Amino acid sequence: xxxxxxxxxxxxxxxxxxxxxxxxxxxxxxxxxxxxxxxxxxxxxxxxxxxxxxxxxxxxxxxxxxxxxxxxxxxxxxxxxxxxxxxxxxxxxxxxxxxxxxxxxxxxxxxxxxxxxxxxxxxxxxxxxxxxxxxxxxxxxxxxxxxxxxxxxxxxxxxxxxxxxxxxxxxxxxxxxxxxxxxxxxxxxxxxxxxxxxxxxxxxxxxxxxxxxxxxxxxxxxxxxxxxxxx
Amino acid sequence: xxxxxxxxxxxxxxxxxxxxxxxxxxxxxxxxxxxxxxxxxxxxxxxxxxxxxxxxxxxxxxxxxxxxxxxxxxxxxxxxxxxxxxxxxxxxxxxxxxxxxxxxxxxxxxxxxxxxxxxxxxxxxxxxxxxxxxxxxxxxxxxxxxxxxxxxxxxxxxxxxxxxxxxxxxxxxxxxxxxxxxxxxxxxxxxxxxxxxxxxxxxxxxxxxxxxxxxxxxxxxxxxxxxxxxxxxxxxxxxxxxxxxxxxxxxxxxxxxxxxxxxxxxxxxxxxxxxxxxxxxxxxxxxxxxxxxxx
Numbered sequence: 030x031x032x033x034x035x036x037x038x039x040x041x042x043x044x045x046x047x048x049x050x051x052x053x054x055x056x057x058x059x060x061x062x063x064x065x066x067x068x069x070x071x072x073x074x075x076x077x078x079x080x081x082x083x084x085x086x087x088x089x090x091x092x093x094x095x096x097x098x099x100x101x102x103x104x105x106x107x108x109x110x111x112x113x114x115x116x117x118x119x120x121x122x123x124x125x126x127x128x129x130x131x132x133x134x135x136x137x138x139x140x141x142x143x144x145x146x147x148x149x150x151x152x153x154x155x156x157x158x159x160x161x162x163x164x165x166x167x168x169x170x171x172x173x174x175x176x177x178x179x180x181x182x183x184x185x186x187x188x189x190x191x192x193x194x195x196x197x198x199x200x201x202x203x204x205x206x207x208x209x210x211x212x213x214x215x216x217x218x219x220x221x222x223x224x225x226x227x228x229x230x231x232x233x234x235x236x237x238x239x240x241x242x243x244x245x246x247x248x249x250x251x252x253x254x255x256x257x258x259x260x
Numbered sequence: 261x262x263x264x265x266x267x268x269x270x271x272x273x274x275x276x277x278x279x280x281x282x283x284x285x286x287x288x289x290x291x292x293x294x295x296x297x298x299x300x301x302x303x304x305x306x307x308x309x310x311x312x313x314x315x316x317x318x319x320x321x322x323x324x325x326x327x328x329x330x331x332x333x334x335x336x337x338x339x340x341x342x343x344x345x346x347x348x349x350x351x352x353x354x355x356x357x358x359x360x361x362x363x364x365x366x367x368x369x370x371x372x373x374x375x376x377x378x379x380x381x382x383x384x385x386x387x388x389x390x391x392x393x394x395x396x397x398x399x400x401x402x403x404x405x406x407x408x409x410x411x412x413x414x415x416x417x418x419x420x421x422x423x424x425x426x427x428x429x430x431x432x433x434x435x436x437x438x439x440x441x442x443x444x445x446x447x448x449x450x451x452x453x454x455x456x457x458x459x460x461x462x463x464x465x466x467x468x469x470x471x472x473x474x475x476x477x478x479x480x481x482x483x484x485x486x487x488x489x490x491x492x493x494x495x496x497x498x499x500x501x502x503x504x505x506x507x508x509x510x511x512x513x514x515x516x517x518x519x520x521x522x523x524x525x526x527x528x529x530x531x532x533x534x535x536x537x538x539x540x541x542x543x544x545x546x547x548x549x550x551x552x553x554x555x
Binding site for chain 1 (some may be wrong): 358435441442449450
């Protein structure tokens with residue numbers, strides 16, 4: 030569904046991605062693991078067209094995304110949930126939820142979203158999206174991209190800085206999303222969490238992929254993984 | 261004669277009304293500036309010139325095409341708004357990636373060029389524009405005479421201000437605008453065509469200025485410098501209200517008009533400076549302005 034080859038990206042003078050390459054098949058949950066600064070977030074931003082300077086190949090459903098502006102990339106059916114969550118303080122919770130335009134049929138309707146995220150229904154009348162707790166903001170950031178009909182979701186560290194019970198809830202949500210046929214690319218620092226939701230893991234180091242581990246082999250390769258992640 | 265604070269009531273209410281009228285123009289103009297600043301991060305120094313163009317457009321519609329006041333109230337903002345869209349596409353949009361100072365320089369230069377062109381063709385003495393027939397005359401309210409056209413200006417400005425506020429604060433289009441003001445790249449990454457929205461926002465802000473220009477045409481003579489009289493005060497209004505705040509510009513615009521009017525009654529010498537005095541005081545205590553959001 031998504032195929033990335035020889036991806037290079039730069040922030041100004043600094044060369045961040047050095048030929049990153051991976052693929053995500055339809056219906057899979059794939060994680061990008063790696064230390065801070067390995068290039069995981071930059072990979073996601075490159076796919077979304079949010080990095081000013083990039084080259085290589087990013088094919089989504091056979092279509093080349095390099096060269097498209099980020100709004101066209103979104104309309105091709107990819108939705109992005111950024112690391113900083115991107116909840117808008119000048120919008121109410123409901124406005125935040127309804128902000129991303131529908132890009133294709135087949136998105137979840139509001140009732141289904143509220144069933145998945147009961148907290149959001151309770152907080153729907155909150156006047157400022159940023160008044161929600163961190164966990165609720167993360168739920169909102171995921172919920173709003175489920176509406177749009179995009180079938181490929183990029184989730185950048187959805188568990189970062191959240192309490193264990195919320196992390197569990199987000200894990201449950203990701204499995205639920207997968208069951209509904211969405212394809213997910215997930216950036217994670219926490220591979221124990223990643224192991225509970227993903228099919229395959231790519232390990233990134235210095236702006237490229239250094240390994241790919243199917244989830245069922247994760248336990249047998251823990252030593253190697255510890256070495257990669259330096260934990 | 262009825263006296264209030266030792267001032268004859270007709271004088272007090274007369275100045276209050278004048279203040280409200282000026283306030284109506286301040287509000288319309290600063291509202292457009294606020295909307296443009298929010299989306300484009302550009303202080304639109306051409307705003308006064310575009311206001312003047314709105315007045316001229318209605319004068320030309322009448323004198324060249326025989327199109328009267330009420331159609332001009334709709335047509336002039338559309339024509340000048342389209343002119344603004346062309347300006348944004350052809351010139352202003354090329355400056356978004358560089359320092360904001362260049363946007364300021366460009367729009368300031370544009371204002372000089374536009375005003376110069378109009379002065380060249382129409383002179384600077386000004387041309388009259390008749391008040392439409394049904395808005396002529398005045399009614400006696402008992403304590404003062406109310407010129408109908410002036411009441412109409414205040415009412416029309418108020419309606420347009422509140423409608424603009426409602427579009428921005430209460431509709432899904434407005435939600436996209438507010439979100440793009442906060443984080444344009446992310447809104448774009450959701451699939452919204454942000455550059456087109458920026459262009460239309462500029463056009464909308466310009467249309468508001470042109471609308472004010474049409475309202476002003478029968479009150480002030482239509483002349484190439486008519487924007488200059490307002491624009492300095494309007495920038496003060498924007499700063500006092502808080503950069504980019506919609507309701508702030510409306511309330512501050514009308515409020516400062518009234519303060520200015522009352523100053524004319526009680527201490528006329530200060531009437532030209534009172535707005536700037538208020539600006540100094542507000543900035544001393546609230547550097548973000550009365551309604552500016554804390555970052």
